[in-house]
Amino acid sequence: MATPYNGRLTSLSHGGGCGCKIAPGILSDILKASPMRNLPTALLAGNDNNEDAAVYQINEHQAIVATTDFFMPIVDDPFEFGRIAATNAISDIYAMGAQPLFALALLGMPIQVLPLEVIQQVTAGGESVCNDAGIMIAGGHSIDTVEPIYGLVAIGIVDPKKLKRNNGAQVGDSIILSKPLGVGILSAALKKGVLSDAGYQEMIDLTTKLNRPGITLSKLEGVHALTDVTGFGLAGHLLEMARGSNLKAQIQWDAIPMLQEAVEHVKADIFTGASTRNWAGYGNEIALAKNIELWQQNLLTDPQTSGGLLISCAPEQEAEVLSILKLGDFSNAQKIGQFEAGSGVSIN
Template identity: 50%
Template sequence: MSEIHYALTQFSHGAGCGCKISPQVLDQILHTDIPAPEAKNLLVGNQSKDDAAAYDLGNGTALISTTDFFMPIVDDAYDFGRIASANAISDVYAMGGKPLLAIAILGWPVDKLPASVARRVLEGARATCAAAGIPLAGGHSIDSPEPIFGLAVNGLVDIKNLKQNNTAKAGDLLLMTKSLGTGVLSTAQKRKALDQEYYTAFVEQLMRLNSAGAALGQIKGVHAMTDITGFGLLGHLIEMAGGSGLTAEIEYGGIPVLEGVREGIARKMVPGGTNRNWASYCEKVSFAQNLNEADAISLLADPQTNGGLLIAVDPASLQEVQDLFIGFGLGKYIEPIGRLVPAGHHVVEVK
């Protein structure tokens, strides 16, 4: 008897990083009047909106610690495990570090999905961890109403190479390492409206490790770095530009986009997370008059899963970064998408 195929996205209300709570609501959740205990060695923590925590080990290196998990963005269990794991590991790369080990986080509706499907999720996670050169060293599981999977990941970085998302400088050029649109394509897939010709590239990007981040960390002219995930390109640009006291000017026509995304936007395949994102930061963004604002919002606020790195680089280091991109097979992304300038009326200006 052949094994039953379970379409995982039909067992969850959200998909990938589109499950994230909106920036506005998250700010309310994280607000506290309780003073934090003194932690002299904590280099990066809740005082900023960065990708991971960083802790000074006292020997010139820092421990990077992060966690990320979400509901299925694809139907195949093995692919889901690979994608969720690559997404979690990305936070270490976004800080300029190298991953060290991972711990699995699994929530599983045991009354709806058999253990054999969860095992396939774990097998996908092991494959991605192996590709990153780290062990999947343990984990924890619970019985939950919807399938959830992710990792807690630790990494290491030389403190001099530690990158943050709020240390950009005026004049820096902005580059990214993946195309936008995974939220749109995942919505189309969940509605069974994603053409097979677009699916392959979509899943390949979702699984791709952001391993270039560890090498980018060694370039002094890379002033700031983050990865583009659930808050969309606009949300993470706001964290970078706003956190650095600057304004980001981006060229809409230069933004790389996955095939099928513009078609999906035209067919209203827009995830609910896009509207939640936009409602959280709309007053911080302006658009040029010649742009179709609705379409631009649908793309730029689209929640990304395991999206690319967003990099602020000194123009003097652009060639070094471009050469590195080519070495990592990222040659199609070597052109800047914009620049950072002194703070203006809006945090992001889309031209």
């Protein structure tokens, strides 16, 4: 029997936002069963190193960037759910340094449970974000599901010479994070009914902020690698950059921007199950200082729905990168560490 709708979208799903992602260890095992073979040279980015999007070159100056992202509700407001899901999907285009072109909607809804007007609000939220990004939803696909699901296929375009991948970091590069951590923890607090009104608004503001500066950052030669922080948490996405670049990410805990209410909740043992799954998947490659506590570990692995950009740039370009982010209203952007010779991620 279907769960009746009580006005709370999150009550209809077993997880929410990017916390729904399959755990990194399991995902790795799944992908090993179907390795990509005989790749054309025109495919500039694919499954290798968990890139944010696939990139296919069509001529000397243009490459198509394609990505998809969808998940179950992270908030109860259907319009905001649609906005968050759309922002998160388009973020992967910006994270490659590309310009979004158009999107296709992915919609799965329990038709016998949710009122039609609620579903309409979800799609309207997605459309509003696409409008802000200057693109249209040109089509899509919908199915009748047990749990509500919404997201986009996002298509963009980039000059191959300006494409930013997550594996180009260089020794000595500064590591910059554009949004504070803690969105997953706030979502857990929301489900438990202990999130403040201010914390809720902060969560909405962050998860619906488009990572537009990625386009400008792609034009800087000193920006060597770019990605966004989503379901695998800061530690997981840093590890992807480190692995791909054959380097070690050295991070200073005190430099990491984080949401103060999220810190309060995680200290009270409120966090998502995805944090634990993330650590189980890659924790053996993360070196934590002896004084790092469990709550700090749970922040490092906290799944970030529509999280910030993670940037590796030459030290001499650090000030310009931060200026671009601040002008783009990413006031929390900070340098959090640097890349060094070695492997893995180290948190001091």
